Amino acid sequence: MQAQIIDGRELAKQTRIKLKKKVNSLYEQKSKYPGLTVVLVGDDLASAAYVRNKEKFAKRVNIISNTIRMPKETTKEELLDVIEKLNNDNDVHGILVQLPLPKHLDESTVINTISYEKDVDGFHIINSGKLLSGQDSLRPCTPTGIIKLIESIGVNIEGKNAVVVGRSNIVGKPAALLLLEKNATVTVCHSRTRDLGEVTNKADILVVAIGRAEMITGDMVKPGAVVIDVGSNYTEDKTYGDVKFDEAVNVASFITPVPGGVGPMTIAQLLENTVKAFELYG
Numbered sequence: 001m002q003a004q005i006i007d008g009r010e011l012a013k014q015t016r017i018k019l020k021k022k023v024n025s026l027y028e029q030k031s032k033y034p035g036l037t038v039v040l041v042g043d044d045l046a047s048a049a050y051v052r053n054k055e056k057f058a059k060r061v062n063i064i065s066n067t068i069r070m071p072k073e074t075t076k077e078e079l080l081d082v083i084e085k086l087n088n089d090n091d092v093h094g095i096l097v098q099l100p101l102p103k104h105l106d107e108s109t110v111i112n113t114i115s116y117e118k119d120v121d122g123f124h125i126i127n128s129g130k131l132l133s134g135q136d137s138l139r140p141c142t143p144t145g146i147i148k149l150i151e152s153i154g155v156n157i158e159g160k161n162a163v164v165v166g167r168s169n170i171v172g173k174p175a176a177l178l179l180l181e182k183n184a185t186v187t188v189c190h191s192r193t194r195d196l197g198e199v200t201n202k203a204d205i206l207v208v209a210i211g212r213a214e215m216i217t218g219d220m221v222k223p224g225a226v227v228i229d230v231g232s233n234y235t236e237d238k239t240y241g242d243v244k245f246d247e248a249v250n251v252a253s254f255i256t257p258v259p260g261g262v263g264p265m266t267i268a269q270l271l272e273n274t275v276k277a278f279e280l281y282g
């Protein structure tokens with residue numbers, strides 16, 4: 001039997017509908033709308049496309065969205081100066097510096113210069129620490145979206161064997177922490193994992209964030225598993241996930257498509273975080 005497709009676009013749309021109502025009711029209290037500023041350094045085409053989408057969807061929920069575009073030669077001092085100004089701007093509640101940055105700019109320094117109260121990507125060291133210790137915080141968007149996708153299909157995460165392939169700070173590690181918080185038994189795999197297929201075959205919930213097109217084949221998926229494919233691997237004509245969809249769809253019980261799965265929920269969570277920052281600290 002074929003797996004059911006988890007429709008990330010629809011879930012993101014429902015999320016935005018709720019969020020717009022919340023934003024409008026916050027406006028009644030504060031006479032102000034939340035403000036999100038995205039800083040884009042350089043001319044990476046994929047980044048520019050992400051940023052356009054973020055602007056488009058922010059406007060739909062009445063978030064005042066602004067993008068600062070800076071040339072790829074921007075110095076560390078120039079970028080940090082822009083961030084400091086945004087930190088001190090009372091109309092800006094969320095700041096997002098689009099990654100990756102040009103090589104000469106240290107991402108960690110840049111991210112940790114953003115006020116943690118405006119860090120809507122949830123990557124600041126304080127927000128990472130709060131996540132690790134189970135405190136409420138601005139949490140990374142993609143992993144939060146992953147949990148919502150799993151919960152949207154009525155799957156109870158508690159007690160499940162969850163396998164996360166990938167251990168990046170922005171996806172793999174926080175996704176593992178969030179699954180652990182939901183009481184899954186979590187295994188994290190990476191490039192040095194021996195016999196990856198043996199591990200993934202034990203997963204009731206399989207989250208894949210590698211960045212290699214179609215690396216997870218159908219025989220690596222446990223029958224009936226829930227498969228969340230985070231990968232976005234661009235070619236000229238198509239975007240591929242990290243999972244070989246045509247095979248996995250015949251083995252899994254639920255699966256996210258690429259595109260249309262995790263991506264839309266990442267943006268929806270960014271909007272959620274902006275509204276949360278506005279509510280908590282605005």
Ligand SMILES: NC(=O)c1ccc[n+]([C@@H]2O[C@H](COP(=O)([O-])OP(=O)(O)OC[C@H]3O[C@@H](n4cnc5c(N)ncnc54)[C@H](OP(=O)(O)O)[C@@H]3O)[C@@H](O)[C@H]2O)c1
Nearest residue numbers: 142166167168171190191209210211230231232262263266
């Ligand atoms: N849809 C969205 O909203 C969204 C958001 C973020 C990312 N993404 C996509 O998700 C993918 C992953 O992103 P990322 O930022 O987490 O990537 P990343 O920082 O490059 O991390 C990739 C991870 O995959 C692991 N890996 C690489 N080769 C492997 C192999 N052969 N076997 C097992 N593990 C392997 C790496 O292991 P090591 O640590 O050992 O090197 C690393 O932990 C990319 O395609 C990215 O475009 C999508």
